[in-house]
Amino acid sequence: MLTNRRFVAVASFLVLLALVPLLARFVGGEAFWIKFATRVMIYAIAAVSLDLILGFGGMVSFGHAAFLGVGAYAVGILSAEGIANGFVQWPVAILASALIAAAIGAISLMTRGVYFIMITLAFSQMLYFLGVSLTAYGGDDGMRLANRSRFPGLIDLSGDVTFFYVVLAILIGALVAGHRLVNSRFGMVIQGCRSNERRMRAIGFPTFRYKLAAFVISGVMCGIAGALLANLTAFVSPSEMHWTRSGEIMVMVIMGGMGSLFGPVLGAAGLLVLEEILSSHTQHWQAILGPILVLLVLFAKRGLFGLIDGKSAEKPAGLTGHG
Amino acid sequence: MAEPLLAVESLVKRFGGLVATDHLSLAVEPAELHAVIGPNGAGKTTLIAEIIGELGVDEGRIRFDGHDITHRPTPVRSALGLARSFQVTSLFPDMSALDNVALAVQAHSGHSFRFWRDARADASLRDPAHDVLAQVGLGPRADVLAGNLAHGEQRQLEIAMALATKPKLLLLDEPMAGMGTEESAQLVTLLKSLKRRFTILLIEHDMDAVFQLADRITVLVYGRAIATGTPDAIRANADVRQAYLGEEEE
């Protein structure tokens, strides 16, 4: 549920975001800012997708970057094979991420807790190595795309500003769909599974199929983010699937506020801005980012979005989650 | 006589060398309140887990409402009309009392692959949930997070969630556990109001409550049913006095 203050915060953030291309014209470095804001939004979509299963479903997937890679490679491979048509590329990206999410989910969800964390991590690493070994498609170095997806008769994505607004529209779509989803009957089931799966089964829910469906939905949303990412940079490489990327997406969710849909958007912006600032001061910025993460987890679990309300969310002590 | 609603037939469950359930048979007739008592370690909780399907059995059969459910998974048993409350309170602590019950209603109103409509604005879930909450006396507490309810209220909510699935058989696993005298008395009143409307299998330590409420009582010792009968018959049974009531002073 959105409080009034939260609604105002979300609306003003999105309006501000929509004005980035205009504002950038005054600040200078227009191309940089537009691309940077687009990248923030794409990672925001990925983080929202992870939050659906992590924050709402309690499934600690440490392999979400895999779907980023699947979406990106679907676009990249088709493009390399001469199919630049987005009406083909994007559905293929969606289908591929759905299938792979279904396979990974079906195996990982047979287990729980720490096994689930390790298995999702292992499968994403498997896809990473698969990407590295695809020498025909750039292997370790990745490959350059000739151009962005073509949507003949609909829209021309080659301009950065156009692409920016398309990504913004998809982000808003993802937020709206996510909002409907978590408050729907399906969303209640997913949240019930996070809260107390044993009880869910006792009152009659076959929980596995609902969790799997949530995993697939989340994977598809992240796959779309991957397809967008390939389009943004016109470049695809295994590094998008590396496990540190999965870690980063997870950090975005936590930093912004897990279990709130808009939190991950703030988290994506927060982490990427932080990286940008730190890396402009020192090449060893990760030595600073690491301890920041540790402190964040230990002391500020409610995240950026939680700060907007000022008061702590009503939550009973000691009764949350079970790993 | 008609078939019992629940028939447990010669059930056996071993944990390594320990026989937790030893050729246990038990029949619950429609509309009765059947209590199971027994000293600690008699296998009461194991029995509940077997009936609800959280624990597989080694031998024997469980029949429920004309179905052989011995090997059916828990959600299927729930769909057939078995509902349980938990001995250790097992709620959705981060959801409101109403959400807790509404989820139980939702579990029995078709599949939940419905992604768009706001479930919290769905009268077909909220109205029955409100009704059940009122039945157990939690009406005014509907919007409180389950984790923030008092212990006695959480026990009431436990029962409300079981009721909301419109069960044919209600399995109550020590509903009085950890309750004070006053709370227990309230709960006995609640259970009396449910008697006859639901078939109930009650597992309970509180002897006063059991002898007040039960139509029939089965006594469990070391995984065996050593006696079944009316409260008066059980009181008079020599085996029971020796095996169980004699050592009541724990």
Add this chain to the structure above:
Amino acid sequence: MTLSLFLTQALNGVQFGVMLFLMAAGLTLVFGIMNLVNLAHGSLYMMGAYFLAALVPVTGNFFVAAVLAVAASLALGIVVELIALRTLYRRDHLDQVLCTFGLILFFNEIVRMIWGATALFVQPPPILSGFVQLLPGVIYPVYRLTIMGVGLAVAIFLYWLNGHTRLGMLIRAGASNRAMVGALGVNITLLYTLVFGLGAALAGLAGVMAGPILSVQSGMGDSILILTFVVIVIGGIGSIRGALVASILVGVVDTVGRVFLPLVLGAVFSPATSSKVGPAIASMSIYILMAAILFFRPQGLFPAHR
């Protein structure tokens, strides 16, 4: 394909498995007893290797440097436990994952700051740098045989520690019933620190032994960490025996698969196809193995009783 090649590769697989075992034993103990998912375990491995690389020139003796490096890893592990990880035991797994992820970023960068971005190389000591003939036509590096010997010794040590000492008794009791160990009047905080230190020392030892056969560089702990996870998932969390069996299994399948799968595929498909597909399938082989084992035994091969 010859028999001697096969034997050599199988030995390489066992040797790799031994390294994985040293990693997995520590990680599975820490998880089984403290319920802590420690991603930074790979960083301790990396630090072990860096300590060796730094200490060999200083001491001028490989063995002295190796002993000091393992001791330094142990000390580092204890310091990390005291500063950061101790507060995490009671947190959920998500917090543990994130926090130790932060530690990885820190360690990976700190070695770059101290030792630079380029890889370091360590020579094995002269006495271990030759080859021996195991069978006619099968020669094998002495150093790699030494690794296997050390790994075997550690496995025996752990077996003895686990089964025949008071510490081992407490470790086993702690894994199955935390409250009881506390009730016995044991200083549980000290026990945890000791176990974590032991795990850190084993990871450091693995890093030390890897020093002369791999390049010592930032991030070297990450890939072995994930393979260690695969080992633990296959072996069953909390089980040392499972860790041993699964380590050897994963080591052999991975090493042998990389060499022979392309050859086998080459015999079936055209060379062009197999050279394209072979490496891809080989790199996935252990994950497919993991998926298959999980499908039949979701708790791993040797689930620890709890």
